[in-house]
Amino acid sequence: MSEEQIKNLEAQFEARIARDEKIEAKDWMPEKYRQTHIRQMSQHAHSEIVGMLPEGNWITRAPSLRRKVALLAKVQDEAGHGLYLYSACETLGISRDELYDQLHSGKAKYSSIFNYPTVTWADMGAIGWLVDGAAIINQVPLCNTSYGPYARAMVRVCKEESFHQRQGYEIMIKLANGTPEQKEMAQDALNRWWWPSLMMLGPTDAESIHTEQSMKWKLKRKSNDELRQQFIDQTVPQADLIGLTIPDPDLKWNEEKGSYDFGEINWDEFWQVVKGHGPCNKERMNARVGAWERGEWVRDAAMAYAEKQQQKKEKQVV
């Protein structure tokens, strides 16, 4: 293809997106579009999978059977999200094994929030309420993103994430209305998860790369700072309602702008965790890589068995 032809295709492609048409797997797309989508979608898929670990940590210790069942169902949903997202990502011509390699080698990122430890039961509430809550704010706009398979996966994922968010908040309500010990457990969890949840919405706009291109492709519709403000404005009243205190002395309603002012985020901590030095980065990667390596003989066996079955079938046909 000549340079001119490519330019032409690109122009048509951008025009389609501007008209709100969906791009499908078989459609022509600029290489940069493909790579950007692989990066973002796989990062999202990896986050779902790594995200199973901190919550999985409490399955055997859930305080009641009802909570245990709900937690299992939630973690299972997250695995399902990982599965759709990997499949959606595969439509762009990359295999799941390649995507795993990128995760295991540290080349691909996942959401930094999962590098914090879950140390009490209340963390199951805080994660659902805040982490799934922040995820929804990030993801709802993606239900209308330009790449069809991603948009459709997001519709399904978002429905389940809002269920998780309510379930998490419900855990917090119960604790906040419980004994003093339970209330303290809830407040402590909020104290530990609040700031990492704000960081989850990404670096501040001044430091954020890729944003302009992503806006055009509808991979991003609002800036990180706008999303963060939306999250804070939505969450503060929920904390107030159950008598928990947001751990930010500078948090104050600003009548004029109709939203909350808030204190300074510790970006050094954010970058430290992103660069691999958070409290659980090593544990999370060891768990994923370990599961993958321990599972190799199992996957090999499944493949060998499938081949044998295939050969048997072919023999029968002959």
Added chain:
Amino acid sequence: MKDNLYKYILGIADNSLILGQRMGSLTGHGPSLETDIACTNISLDLFGQVRSYYQYAAKIAGDGRTEDDIAMLRKEREYVNVLLVEQPNTDFAYTMARQFLFDVYHLLLLNELQKSKDLTLSAIASKSIKEVSYHQRFSSDWIKRLGDGTDLSHQKMQDAIDALWAYTDELFHQTQADKVMVKEGVGVDVTKLKETYYKQVNEVLEEATLNIPESKYFQKGGKEGIHTEHMGYLLSDLQYMQRTYPNMEW
């Protein structure tokens, strides 16, 4: 009657509780995303069934205890699950072998329990059969895949079957309460399931190119509350919250 019925319910429910606990701890650590989803789902199904059984047991006991009290606040000696289900997640072959050896029994049991004169038990059984049929299909498939996969997987699966075989016979032991409940038309006579059980198990093992263990030495004790050394650790996790924060709602 009431006391025996209560004990009988626990005899069924404790198996699912302990196996559910074992399977639940695998989440996120399995060989593939698909097996992770399936193992989590099996755990979820088992705990769902457990809730129905303990809610019923709580009603029968009528002493103010809840499903959670029964599940999480007994002493180790009061749990009456078979030793098979408390065996550790040594590797994926053990996990699947344990699941399979239990599933075949579980499905046979539920098929009979459906006919129980006790309408609550028969309803729980009917509701659980679809789930447990799926568990059995899943675990049988893995017995075949690993048994007839590679040399390595064959060896690992054979080791797992050989090791867990000793715990199969206990499935067919009857406690005093079991005997009374069979007589009342409430309980299932498990001794009558034994032949079909080994027939079905052996068929799958053969298809999987695995040897059927010949050992005649079996372990027992779980049904009388005498467990293996693994049990205490499993219970420490299961009971952690209820013991640390007594008398609270979650």
